[in-house]
Amino acid sequence: MSSANNATNNTSIMSTIGKGIALFLPGIFLLGFNIGTGSVTAMAKAGADYGMTLIWTIVASCLCTFFMINLYGRYTLITGETALQAFRKHIHPAVGIFFIIALSVGVCGSVMGVMGIVADICYEWSKTIVAGGISPIAFSAFFIALVYFIFWNGNTQFFERSLAVIVALMSACFLINFFIMMPPAADILHGLIPSIPEVPLGSDKGPLLVIASMVGTTVFSGLFIIRTTLVKEAGWTIKDYKQQKLDAIVSVSLMFVISASIMAAAAGTLFVEGITLTSASQMITLLEPLAGSLAVSIFALGLVAAGVSSQFPNVLMLPWLLCDYSDSKRDMTLPKFRVIVFFISLLGLVVPIFEARPIFVMIISQAFNAVILPITVACIFYLSNKKELMGQYKNTWVANSILGLILAFSLFTSYVGIKGVFALLSA
Template identity: 60%
Template sequence: MSKLQKFLKSLLPGIFLFGFTVGTGSVTAMAKAGADYGMGLLWAIFLSCAITYFLINLFGKFTIVSGETALQAFRNHLHPAVGWFFVITLTAHVCGSIIGVMGIIGNVCYEWSKGVIDGGIDPLYFALFFVAVVYLIFLRGNTEVFQNVLAVFVGIMAICFLINFLVLTPPLADIAHGMVPNIPEAGSDKNSFLVVASMVGTTLFSGLFILRTTLVKEANWTMADLRIQQRDALFSGFLMFVVSGSIMAAAAGTLYVQGVTLTNVTEMINLLEPLAGPLAVTIFTVGLIAAGVSSQFPNVALLPWLLDDYYGRKPNLKRPSYRIIALVMSGLGLVVPIFNAKPIAIMITSQAFGALVLPATVACIALLGNRESLMGERRFSLFTNGVLLLVFAFALVMSYLSFTSIIATLQSI
């Protein structure tokens, strides 16, 4: 294996995490922020990606030093109930994500197909196709296959959104101004605080950090690989910032300057065409599909991974019970096109679990990372603990904003 091949292979875990994080939920949140506030909230993307890098690196380092994954450590050194808390809440979160992702992909493809076939193609057929693709790849049954497939989809997604950025880029002065932290004034139909919360929430997903430790252990990284682990984490965080910023810029360069608001990403297909042309719409659609499909692979496999991790078993996605679990979870992607409904209650529950898990995740790694019996001389430093405290406080604020949004949504049902 050449040096270049080794270098690229060392980045696969980071690419995997990037594909897991940047899905249709992220695209929707970033596009809405760009449409409503231009580049004014670019700082929020940078902050959430910086925190993501910090936590990815910290969790990876914990596993290299202690020899245990996060879930194993939660079970063994805190309480088995803590481990089950993460298994249950993260599974509930991704179930809601599966429903939403495939619903959006089906609807986006339907809107795009109207320009090719009179009346378009029913969203159910698109959802069935992508559900089948994801499940068939799951049947291949190992992380290496997932990483390679995700690398392809992530590459397609990144290229598409970067092309859109180059075509629709807003003025550089607006981009620079967006890096200055501020909360834009909101009109009667906008809530900038909730937009910030949704942007941060789609990036800072606790399952990302817990799964990171599994990937590090499977990669057999040792103390000699600490620098490689850090580089991989930095690459993942950098990709998140560039692609998320590109999505925001595409919306800011078109919808924001026209004063057009956005309630869901499906609308962007129709809104972009008169402003940017059919090619930009096609590129955006392909990028969105790649984002959705790339996040579905780890969504479907997350529960089997968590169960093997919890029980300290070598990951084996070919277990018959796991194939049944994956089939059921994949089937959730058909809920929206079959029932032609918006799964509000399920998505609300998913968001509630997501809001709960992040502060708990930060608190647990802080407790374990300061144990001399686990970390020895590499216990978390005063600086690391200080940053963790700030991240914990930030997570609590974001949780509060998320719950206020959930309550408002429940009241409107």
């Protein structure tokens, strides 16, 4: 009898834990999407080149992200429409098509960069175990096959729970590294004061482009578009507003902690030694003599987890956007979607096969995300102020003031990104 009671209690506990995790799956999905190798690269380069002086950018970006996630999510709670459906119905179909094309192009570039960085990291890491290391192509093919296998065999819930495990692993790795390699607390506090680092005339360092890439990888338009799809699929209504807001708080708080931890790891080691970062694999070879093999192994594991976690939503982006725009059921078992995901996944072999260096492409890609951000802000500004759609939940003057500030911030980072790219190309 006692054994039966214990089994029942254990089942009840596991069920409670499972339900608790399920409540935050939309936020966990966004975290996995947001913190990928592009984010790691941008934050690590910022820390290596400028120490903790740009941590204010992470704070500003996370605050903007929270407000935008919450606003887009609230729109879906009230209207039952996802972002692309709203763009098509209430603004113009061309706006929805623009986002499908722009986000898909960005995702294809990200897939190439992510797998290139993950393969490069694993190759350098494998040299410590196998003489000469294991080919980057082999690593890239393995992770592509792993993600596609989970996509092929798992339903949405299985997919999200697999992502939650990988995100938990990634978070633990980067947090452990923060405490191993953290810079002085005074440097962290000083970096909270907004400033743009001065660089010597003729230097190849470009803080403007790094700032734009940091904003682009954190305040990512794709997050807000996909957020509305996840909220609708969760079945949330305006009665669940508090849960939606709490989910957004948890997601963005973890974004800040992980991003700051990555920057701090590079600032506490590479910046102190005056070593700049030009490729992701340098994080393995350069950190080992400075932080030790254990710290490097943990960091490499975190990088791989970040790459795989972002690859999940990357390969799903285009099919989800197409379903969203057409207001059709999100059935990923349809042959057309399996073919789309297959060919998008194969892009992960481009960098290892052609031996390209993805860090430049990744930073340009993240800066490009910052360029499309103003359009994303303008769209929700228009929608959330339409009384016939929002009713009593129409934006207050406070919300509109904050949106105005975010729009100004996004226009500034777009300008910074464009200027930084031209400066880098002409250097």
